[in-house]
Amino acid sequence: MLKLLIFLLLINVSASEIKDFSMPNYSTAVSRVIIDYIKNFFLNVTNTVNFYQMSLENNLNVNFDIMNEVLYNVKTKTVVQVDSFEDSKISIVKHYVNIIFFDCFESFEKIYKKMTLKKFDYQGFFLIIITTHMNDIYKTMHRIFDALWVHHIINANIIFMPEENNNEALIYTFFPYSRFYCENVVPLQLNHYRGQKWINKINYFPHKLQNFYGCTLRVATFPNPPFMIINQDKITGQVSVDGLDGTMIRVLSQHFNFNVQLSLPAELWGDIYENGTTTGAIKMVINEEVNMTLGFFATNPSRDAVMKSGYVYYTTNLVWIVPPGKPQTSLQKLLNPLDTNFWILSSITILIGLLAIAILKKQKKIVQNFVFGTSMQSPGMNLINIIFGGSLHHLPKRNFARFLMGLFLFFTFILRSCYTGGLVKFMQMDTRGKRVLSTAEMLEHNFTFYMYPSSRSYFLEMPQILERTKFVTASEFNSKLKQLTVDPYYDAAFITSIGHLAYRNLLVFPHRFHHHAPEALYTLNIVIYMHKESCLALPFNSAITNLVNGGLVSKWASKWINGKYLKEIVDESPDPLSMMQLEGCFQLLYVGLIMSSFIFIMEVFVSHKKGIKLKISKNIKTIKINLRKYFSN
Structure with a gap:
């Protein structure tokens, strides 16, 4: 009873034109087909069906008669929203299942003009009902499908009754890709309803993008190793793609049976400006010059506002490439094997010993003989001699003096052993100074930041970084980065992803190494971007999800992005001591x-x-x- 009240309330609020809702007294094949679609297909998809109607030739009653019959038969099955489009409001939830009633193409046009992306999900289902007989029905269907294809709406069926035969209904649809044509609209009969049954086995909305039959899809991309690697055969001139993104588009083309036509924008990813203008691959997607773009395309709000992103198939972090640590001075090399606290405590102990000797020197001879021993002329020099491992030619004769000397010998023995062991281990390590570890530390040292213009959007909330940033081209980026790897005094940092960093280190190994700060600035979700209305997202996302869950994407990534190249590999083989190591001595x-x-x-x-x-x-x-x-x- 509650469902019925809600249903009647929805009808009363959203359909002011329907004054009387009574039990219909007739049945047509069209109404039975609609009921069959709702009960056997739409109910498995959603719990709400949206009705729209428009009439320009005084056939309003015909529309309402069919709608009344359908509403009466499904009133306890689902919620139906009726909208005449006279006072169309933007819905919070996009309409996914839609049934449209009209009597002529002009009526459909009025509805079509209000089918905006803000209100409709173009990848939803559209059941289009022609309620009157038309002499040019095929031409009308062609015009309707043409209009829908402009918005990439492909899940659309047209239902109409053959002339003077209410017991039959014909269902037409179109396939944008086939073995005979590509991205074209040709109305094709999907099924035939006669009496109380379907003539053929019913497939309410067939999948239309599982096979592209060798059609060509245009892809905007550019060389961006290790994600997009573009190779050209010197003999045949044939272009092939590799890398993580290259492998992705290659596998998708094999799975869906389409050819790839590459477009290489000069502006690479491109930019989105405040006045709405765009450049690069983004512009090509928005203007539908290409079907999609990929090549280390990371999601961000500005891109999502103008394009449709696919499923995230790879995640990486943005980090700073920083200069290597400054070389340590000779004195630092001698002191660094042991901790600063160790040196402080040891120095305090030695100073206390020297101070005690100085005080005892002013005491009576009997006290000095008791502590130092008889005939010990220079106890201070003896203490220093013991520290450095020297020998004493005259040993103290008294027991207490010998006991003190034994304690100090034991202390200095441990001290020298720790230092010697630490020094040997220290010589085997990288003796460069500590690198900068955070953005705050870089700002404190007045670092200059280098990045591509496309990275600007990630730092809009960090003006202190943008103030010190220089936007460079790919060639400038690489030349300055080469300087950074060899110049520890170059106060600069370069933004890059972990994937790019590992690949760069792989290329220059073992001659150079790019160091990075451990701080992750931003997490990047790598996707394929398509036009906002593109119909490719659903089938592509399904295939990409299977590839990700199956571990194939991770396997592809490991070929070019190996985590071991993020840590510098130091040669630990034994080497003879060099003058550089002994310079401090x-x-x-x-x-x-x-x-x-x-x-x-x-x-x-x-x-x-x-x-x-x-x-x-x-x-x-x-x-x-x-x-x-x-x-x-």
């Missing part, structure tokens, strides 16, 4: 020699100066003595 030696030489010169100078003073003072004393003797005599 020699520098310390030279610094020590220079300092000791300077101190020696100062000592000689001071001692010489003292000697001169002493000699002068002796001479003065001698002169005084002689003068005294002289005056005393």
Whole structure:
């Protein structure tokens, strides 16, 4: 009872023209066919059927009679929305199942003009009912199908009664691709309803895009390894495609039996400007110069607003390619084997020891002998000697002094062992400095960012990056990127995907390596883009889903995109020590020699100066003595 009330309410609200809804008192083959379609097909697709009617030749009652009969027979089966199009409103949910009643082509045109993409799902089902007899019925059907094909509506059937025969109904449709023509409209009889049954086995809406019969589909793309690789035979001139996207379109062409005609836009992906103009592959799709485009096409809101995206078949991340770490100084190479905290604690321990020696030096001799041992002249130098592994020629004789020396020997032994082991391991590693790890760090160091113009849309909410960005062409991108790999002082970062990065490293291995920051900036969903009204999306999405779920796309990707090339492969084979590795030791030696030489010169100078003073003072004393003797005599 509740369903009936809802049904009557819908009829009352949406169909103001139907004043009386009463039980019909006649039956036609057309109405029985419509009822059969609703009960046996549409109910499996949706729970709502949309009715539209239009009459320009005073045949309104004929339309309503057929509609009344259909409504009466399906009132408990489904919800029916009736719309005359006189006051058409944009629906929140696009209409998917539609039955249209009209009496002439002009009536259909009025309905057709209001069949916008905002209200209708063009990949839905359209059952078109011609309610009156026409002498030029075939021509009318051709015009109707032509109009529908403009919007790529292919799930459309026309039903009409043969002249003066209400017990029969003919069903016509069209196939845009066949072995005789491509992208053309030819009305073909689908079935014949006579009496109470179908003449042929019923196929309500046959699949029309499972076989393209060798027809040509136009594809906009461009070289973009490893996703789209375009090869041309030097002898025959035949063009073939490879790469992840190339393999995808090649497999789809084999599955659906179509040929591929490539169009190479100079502007690559193209741009979408605020004034509505477009360029590149995007423009070709919108203007229907091509059927689709692919070649590392990632979804974003601006593209989705003007084109229809297919099923996501690959996902990757955008990252920054950054310069390699700056080379470490010789002193850093000596200090880095151990942690900073280790050096701080060790230094504090040694300083405490030297400070204790300095304090004890001012104590009584008996205290010094107890701690240092008897006849130990330079305890400070002995401490430094022990730190560097030197030997003591005079050992302390007292037990407490020997105990302290043993503790310090044990401490320095562990210290030297840890340092030696860490230094050996450190020499086997990459001794470059730390790379930048985040966008914030790059901004802090005033990095310049390089990217293609098509990447701009990903950073619209990051003006601080766009302010420092330079948009470059593919050739400029590659030349500057080559400089980045060899110049650690080049403060720049290049935007790329993980897939492109792995492929670039594969090409330059083992001579160079492109480093990247671990921060993922944006997740890219790779799809095929088609015209907003394209009918190719459903069959292609079904096939792509099977390829993804079957693991084939991942297998194709692994051929060109290998994760092992995202990490630098360092040669760990043993090598003889080089001067570069020991440079810090020699520098310390030279610094020590220079300092000791300077101190020696100062000592000689001071001692010489003292000697001169002493000699002068002796001479003065001698002169005084002689003068005294002289005056005393």
